[in-house]
Structure formats: C-alpha cells, structure tokens
Amino acid sequence: MMTSEVTSPKPESATSESKPPSSTSKAGIEVSPKAVEAIKKQIQKRGTAETALRVGIKGGGCSGFSYVIQFHDGPPHAKDRVYDYVAEDGTKVRVLCDPKSLIYLSGAVLDWEQTLMAQGFKWRNPQEKSNCGCGHSFTV
Numbered sequence: 001m002m003t004s005e006v007t008s009p010k011p012e013s014a015t016s017e018s019k020p021p022s023s024t025s026k027a028g029i030e031v032s033p034k035a036v037e038a039i040k041k042q043i044q045k046r047g048t049a050e051t052a053l054r055v056g057i058k059g060g061g062c063s064g065f066s067y068v069i070q071f072h073d074g075p076p077h078a079k080d081r082v083y084d085y086v087a088e089d090g091t092k093v094r095v096l097c098d099p100k101s102l103i104y105l106s107g108a109v110l111d112w113e114q115t116l117m118a119q120g121f122k123w124r125n126p127q128e129k130s131n132c133g134c135g136h137s138f139t140v
Helices: 033-046 099-105
Strands: 003-007 013-017 051-059 065-073 081-086 092-097 109-114 119-124 137-139
Touching: 033 051, 033 065, 033 092, 033 109, 051 099, 092 099
Parallel strands: 051 092
Antiparallel strands: 003 013, 003 081, 051 065, 065 137, 081 092, 109 119
C-alpha cells in the first residue's frame, strides 16, 4: 500500500494515509500512484543521493503560467512544502513545492499519463480557467 506524508523542513509533520486522487482537495497537491512510480523510476535512473522532484509554476507560456517539473538535489529549501510518498516496493519518493506555486497548485493532482503517442506528467488542476493546446501553460 502506498502512503504519503506531508512535512515541512522543520521538525513538525503531519502523516496521512494515501487516498485516491481528488481534484476537490484544497490542502495541497496530490500525486497519483502512477506518478509516484514514474518519479521513483526517474530518480533511480538519475542515481543521485537525496534527489527529489520539484514542482511549481512560473510566469510565461502562451496562457500566462507554465508548470515546472524538475529534479532537486539536496535538502529542501526552508519554506518548501515537502510531500513524502512510499511506493509499492517501499521506496521513498519526495516531491517539493514552493509556497508561491502552492497558491496556484492547491487541490491539483500530478498524474502520469502514458499513451501510444506520448508519455509524461499531467496536471489536473481545478484552479485552471483555461489552458493552451499543449497542456503546459494555463490561466487562473
């Protein structure tokens, strides 16, 4: 069973059991089980100790904001929201999000999509008012 834990870089932490992704949650971001497995595989390929996946947004793109998904080596930044997930095989996966991005990603679900034509991470963000055709930028 996959579990998740949301922590801050400080000692206080909150633990909760993993639930199926829900686009109505406003507590933060969620990561689907398929996305956790994809993150785990990418981090294992990278082979760097203390690697996490950093998610966020930045200004730009054809719709106003663009999603950012990148590797982060080392400890989280002081104000990062830290999401720890345990995959089916017991491997720990860490996802980081800065507080400014969390304003626009709160309630969003990061999923992994694999089709015959493409594969990659896909955001399901209830705060999106519109997005571009490529699915990488959006407006709120």
